[in-house]
Amino acid sequence: MTDSPVALITGGGSGIGAAVARQLLDAGHRVAVTGRGEKRLREFAESLGNPDGLLTFTGNAGVYEDIQSAVDRTLKTYGRLDTVVANAGHATHDSIADGDPAGWTEMVLTNVLGPALLIRASIDALKETGGRIVLVGSVAGFVNTPGNIYGATKWAVTGLAENTRRQVTEFGVGVTLIAPGRVETPFWDGNGSLPPGHLLTADQIADSVVWAMRQPAGVDVNTVVVRPIGQPN
Secondary structure, eight states: OTTSOEEEETTTTSHHHHHHHHHHHHTTOEEEEEESOHHHHHHHHHHTTOOTTEEEEEOOTTOHHHHHHHHHHHHHHHSOOOEEEEOOOOOOOOBTTTSOGGGHHHHHIIIIIHHHHHHHHHHHHHHHHTOEEEEEOOGGGTSOOTTBHHHHHHHHHHHHHHHHHHHHGGGTOEEEEEEEOSEESGGGGGGSSOOSSOOEEHHHHHHHHHHHHTSOTTOOOOEEEEOOTTOOO
16 A cells, blocks of 8 residues: 555545546545535545545645645655646636626636646656646637636646646656546536536546556656537537
8 A cells, every 4th residue: 555656636525536536546546635625525535434545635726835735745644646636626607798707816726826836836746756747627728619718717727738748748747638528517516507418427537537647657648638429519
């Protein structure tokens, strides 16, 4: 167990992050997850039987001190860090012409600054293990839609992934952008309803995340776009 890989996942108490955590724990990894809601993290850990290989940290993905603390505590407990998964994010589900700007700052800080902070806080540890950075983006980061500010944040994540790869590949660190289409997760809670048509499950996206993490040394899978059949955009 002391030699098993270690992953840190932001926004890991529900949805895609929780699905990734479950799959990694089942595969023998040690996992640390962060989230803003202490109750949600506690319930997630309890649902898994509070396994020894799971750490939970309450914190804000857009605050550097919180992310640095999570990285430091993970290293102190497990002694290494092999993968970070920048999964935390949310949407205001409004548009540039008629939306409420009050929610935009938090969305940008979480969706754009958050992944950058995680990379900065973890890169030294990932250099030591030849680790991997996984950024959870979105199809919205490849396809323009009218007034979509959330989509603009995910375009930024798409750019961040490649900009990061170009710097850290010389350190032996891999970078993968996972860009899901429509997924049935709590992401849609603020929208009032799920979008029409077939949706992917969080576990199906977790399959792609874990597949990218399991690539052999020297292989760097950079961009994975995953849509449900029937999603045209």
